[in-house]
Every structure is written in structure tokens, then in C-alpha cells.
Amino acid sequence: MSTVKIPPVLRSSTGGAREVEAEGQTVGDVLRSLAGQHPATESQLFSEEGELNRYVNVYLNDEDVRVLEGLDTSVGESDTIVILPAMAGGR
Numbered sequence: 001m002s003t004v005k006i007p008p009v010l011r012s013s014t015g016g017a018r019e020v021e022a023e024g025q026t027v028g029d030v031l032r033s034l035a036g037q038h039p040a041t042e043s044q045l046f047s048e049e050g051e052l053n054r055y056v057n058v059y060l061n062d063e064d065v066r067v068l069e070g071l072d073t074s075v076g077e078s079d080t081i082v083i084l085p086a087m088a089g090g091r
Contacts, residue, residue, distance in 0.1 A: 002030050002075050005082045013040035027060055028071030030081055045083070055086040 001021040006014050014020055020037065024030035031052075035042035047053055051071075058065045059082040065073045075081065 003080045004034050007083055009085055014038045027065050027073045030075055057084040057086055
């Protein structure tokens, strides 16, 4: 299983967990497994079309998956996925 690091803004949807173990062969599979375990995360991660929401950044072992193969990026059991919501604001 891969480890998914949960940002503070999503922790209320994972029962306060900072990390969740989830299965899958791709980043998309792992994130969907996370959403299966914690349904409140699904709408926060995915659009209605099943794509990653544009304001959600996902990293696989410190690499932005958008420069890899996106949700189709392969993952291994010892890999770590980090979810980082995009920040906006300022002047």
C-alpha cells in the first residue's frame, strides 16, 4: 500500500488522520481508494468528470504528477503521495 499524506484542510474528512494507507497501481487508483475509505474527500479531490480538481496539487515522492503521467502515474507500495491544495490570495 502507498502512503497518502493528508493536508490539514482535508483532515476533518479523514477523521483527523495525517496519513492514510491506500491501495492502487496508479496515483488515480490510490486517490480513489482514499475516497472510498473517506467519502468526504472525493468531491474535494475530483471534479464531476473524475479528473483531479485544478486547485489540488498531488506529488509522488516529491514529483508533481502533472509533469509525470497525471492520475495514470504508476505507484509502488513504498511510494508516498502528498496532497497539497493550491493557495490563493494576497494582493
